[in-house]
Amino acid sequence: xxxxxxxxxxxxxxxxxxxxxxxxxxxxxxxxxxxxxxxxxxxxxxxxxxxxxxxxxxxxxxxxxxxxxxxxxxxxxxxxxxxxxxxxxxxxxxxxxxxxxxxxxxxxxxxxxxxxxxxxxxxxxxxxxxxxxxxxxxxxxxxxxxxxxxxxxxxxxxxxxxxxxxxxxxxxxxxxxxxxxxxxxxxxxxxxxxxxxxxxxxxxxxxxxxxxxxxxxxxxxxxxxxxxxxxxxxxxxxxxxxxxxxxxxxxxxxxxxxxxxxxxxxxxxxxxxxxxxxxxxxxxxxxxx
Amino acid sequence: xxxxxxxxxxxxxxxxxxxxxxxxxxxxxxxxxxxxxxxxxxxxxxxxxxxxxxxxxxxxxxxxxxxxxxxxxxxxxxxxxxxxxxxxxxxxxxxxxxxxxxxxxxxxxxxxxxxxxxxxxxxxxxxxxxxxx
Numbered sequence: 508x509x510x511x512x513x514x515x516x517x518x519x520x521x522x523x524x525x526x527x528x529x530x531x532x533x534x535x536x537x538x539x540x541x542x543x544x545x546x547x548x549x550x551x552x553x554x555x556x557x558x559x560x561x562x563x564x565x566x567x568x569x570x571x572x573x574x575x576x577x578x579x580x581x582x583x584x585x586x587x588x589x590x591x592x593x594x595x596x597x598x599x600x601x602x603x604x605x606x607x608x609x610x611x612x613x614x615x616x617x618x619x620x621x622x623x624x625x626x627x628x629x630x631x632x633x634x635x636x637x638x639x640x641x642x643x644x645x646x647x648x649x650x651x652x653x654x655x656x657x658x659x660x661x662x663x664x665x666x667x668x669x670x671x672x673x674x675x676x677x678x679x680x681x682x683x684x685x686x687x688x689x690x691x692x693x694x695x696x697x698x699x700x701x702x703x704x705x706x707x708x709x710x711x712x713x714x715x716x717x718x719x720x721x722x723x724x725x726x727x728x729x730x731x732x733x734x735x736x737x738x739x740x741x742x743x744x745x746x747x748x749x750x751x752x753x754x755x756x757x758x759x760x761x762x763x764x765x766x767x768x769x770x771x772x773x774x775x776x777x778x779x780x781x782x783x784x785x786x787x788x789x790x791x792x793x794x795x796x
Numbered sequence: 797x798x799x800x801x802x803x804x805x806x807x808x809x810x811x812x813x814x815x816x817x818x819x820x821x822x823x824x825x826x827x828x829x830x831x832x833x834x835x836x837x838x839x840x841x842x843x844x845x846x847x848x849x850x851x852x853x854x855x856x857x858x859x860x861x862x863x864x865x866x867x868x869x870x871x872x873x874x875x876x877x878x879x880x881x882x883x884x885x886x887x888x889x890x891x892x893x894x895x896x897x898x899x900x901x902x903x904x905x906x907x908x909x910x911x912x913x914x915x916x917x918x919x920x921x922x923x924x925x926x927x928x929x
Contacts, residue, residue: 547808550808550809550810551807551808553803553805553810554805554806554807554874557805557865557872557874558862558863558874560865561838561863561865561874564838565838652807652808652876655807656807656876657911715835715836715837715838715865715866715867716835716836716837716838717838717839718823718824718825718828718837718838718839718840719824719825719839719840723840724838724839724840724863727824727840727861727862727863728840728862728863731861731862731874731876734807735807738807
């Protein structure tokens, strides 16, 4: 043990400390972003629910006519709208989503294409050379309401002109600070049963007056509904990403602390050893005189 | 005066929630005024002016799309954008109008043209609502 190893330990202590500063900062940033993302997701819920109810009502009314948006096609081409993160360093967040997507894609009967949202998703599907509808949605934090609505519009158009026959949105649901679950929901074709639960007071016999033909109304409402679904999924996913990153960074901090305490222990031991050696040398030198 | 429960729902907020006496909106078929105890009703709405009357006081707003539903004296106005006249940023609306006009002048394909036209329509509505208040 010489001063060389002392220096080395000192250097690694410094590097661990500076990494810890970064992970600590990232944890704080993720926590504050998480709160905002959760609020945003909550605020979108009433809008989404209202649209869902209206669509369910129209579809029930129109069930005999067969609405264009509820049409179940044979050998359907499925489009997966995959919402992942912009960055890594969030534990298994991105990987879990891709694993779920792959499992779902395997189960599909017809051909499959992807609409990735978030830089990581785009990178992944480009690397795997999958069919991608568009790769313009790199940035999640700048993905606002109006962008979601226009994306909803384009998806509705793809569905009507037959480019896609099914649309499934895959995203991570924010359950709690510690648990984020990858989930999926089929947004097109519309299912006649409303997805929302606990809505018992809707009865079939009191149909309202429709200002224009129900199918025309669906054409206007459905794109907004899709946009709303996408926006909610985005907010949820962003909150989940922040949660996952917070957890990952938290454990990184804990690891760093542990490493630091080990390193400072061995630093002190090495320093002690150096001192002892020096004393021995001096004493034996004095003896020799 | 008789009132009904009105809720205005936008994607990112709830601009209005409470009892109202009258609601005037522009559906895709034309203007309609809802009073209390209106029969159940469903209509899509376009871009236009809306007027909400509470306690005899009317407030105008600029609205764009989605739909209006009346169910047992519960009225839901689901919108993509909604601003009361005093909340409208007039300068921003004027800028948006100029931008949309410029986009239309440049000559675009069908899809972009429809978008620019919708944008122009929203901007013009905002401006007219803000100036009338």
